[in-house]
Amino acid sequence: MxxxxxxxxxxxxxxxxxxxxxxxxxxxxxxxxxxxxxxxxxxxxxxxxxxxxxxxxxxxxxxxxxxxxxxxxxxxxxxxxxxxxxxxxxxxxxxxxxxxxxxxxxxxxxxxxxxxxxxxxxxxxxxxxxxxxxxxxxxxxxxxxxxxxxxxxxxxxxxxxxxxxxxxxxxxxxxxxRFPDMETMRRIVEVHHPGIKERLLTTALTQFYEIRDQAGLKKKPSTSEVLDWLKLLLAEDLDPEDLAREGASSLPKLHGALLKNEQDVHLFERLAFMARRER
Structure with missing residues (x-):
């Protein structure tokens, strides 16, 4: 066996x-x-x-x-x-x-x-x-x-x-x-959300890994959380354009599925505020 x-x-x-x-x-x-x-x-x-x-x-x-x-x-x-x-x-x-x-x-x-x-x-x-x-x-x-x-x-x-x-x-x-790389994550998503549109998946996973790579994050979002997030995106029938952010430091759509404590939410809010001030 x-x-x-x-x-x-x-x-x-x-x-x-x-x-x-x-x-x-x-x-x-x-x-x-x-x-x-x-x-x-x-x-x-x-x-x-x-x-x-x-x-x-x-x-x-x-x-x-x-x-x-x-x-x-x-x-x-x-x-x-x-x-x-x-x-x-x-x-x-x-x-x-x-x-x-x-x-x-x-x-x-x-x-x-x-x-x-x-x-x-x-x-x-x-x-x-x-x-x-x-x-x-x-x-x-x-x-x-x-x-x-x-x-x-x-x-x-x-x-x-x-x-x-x-x-x-x-x-x-x-x-x-080890945490799945992008290609493995695509395979995992396909198991749970078969037929998801390629452009939406690419945009969502790019944002997801940007969030995970953010320095200072207290709790990095996990595989189960990205699957929940994608389920919400599909339920809301969002397009890749709907996920557009002002920058990698701004909060994503429906971020409550990914960020599970106030410190991490405040971190992205501060980063977005600082990015706007520098313009």
Whole structure:
């Protein structure tokens, strides 16, 4: 089984190589890149391409590694014991399977997405080292050892919000998704907006990359944001002439789809004001 671009996802050659290498090596694929570059969607497309089910574990700042294995609901067991419920005699009734357990127990090989691992505490990745290495873990409450029936394809995403431990990095195959160049972006747009007029696309993408290249920008617009912007341009039935600006420093049409904070909007407003004063 080999991963490649799908009808709804454009994968560059280096990304395709990285995914297939990780699958062959049976190592987790650690994917980093700017927010909005398709890291989470990659896991879904890998599952679709390889004909596998996907199990998604979205990490939050409060997520603990143990939750990925299982959780023991002692409170419910105490309540049931007070009510005289017969279920209390079997502790397994109070064990809730986590995402890793679900992936390990799946009858067929699955894709396991561990999304935005850098959101959790710094110890979170280290706490999963043994389980991801050995593909097994021990349930202390029942005394059983859970082993993976099939080694899942593990894809881990990170937005680079914090450094990950070296011991964790050593066990992963790493890939950084570079921001798409103009030609790749055209292919991505064609997937989402087939048949878009060439002149409109060229004008819009030229403005988009000018905005991304503006010095001092706090948050550069991403792939998902340019797709939203183009959707609005098409909905408004705008022509290339409608996108005309007074200069590269002025705000584009419908800029709220591209610029997501007031500092960046004010930056372009100041630049446009200074450009007018210099005339």
């Amino acid at each position: 080999q991963f490649s671009s799908t009808e709804t996802y454009v994968a560059t050659e280096d990304l395709t190589v990285a995914v297939n290498a990780a699958v062959t090596l049976e190592r987790p694929l650690l994917v980093k890149g700017e927010p909005g570059t398709g890291k989470t969607e990659l896991a879904r497309q890998v599952a679709m391409s390889l004909g596998m089910e996907i199990i998604e574990w979205h990490i939050k700042s409060t997520t603990r590694a143990q939750q990925g294995l299982y959780e023991y609901d002692a409170v419910s067991r105490l309540r049931d014991s007070q009510l005289g419920d017969e279920r209390v005699h079997d502790v397994s009734n109070y064990i809730r399977r986590g995402k890793l357990w679900q992936a390990f127990a799946a009858p067929e090989r699955v894709v396991l997405l561990i999304d935005e691992v850098d959101k959790a505490d710094i110890e979170f990745p280290n706490d999963l080292l043994q389980e991801l290495d050995r593909m097994e873990f021990h349930v202390y409450e029942t005394g059983e050892t859970v082993r993976a029936r099939q080694r899942p394809v593990v894809i881990i995403t990170s937005n680079n919000e914090k450094e990950l431990p070296d011991a964790f990095l050593r066990r992963c195959f790493f890939h950084y998704i």
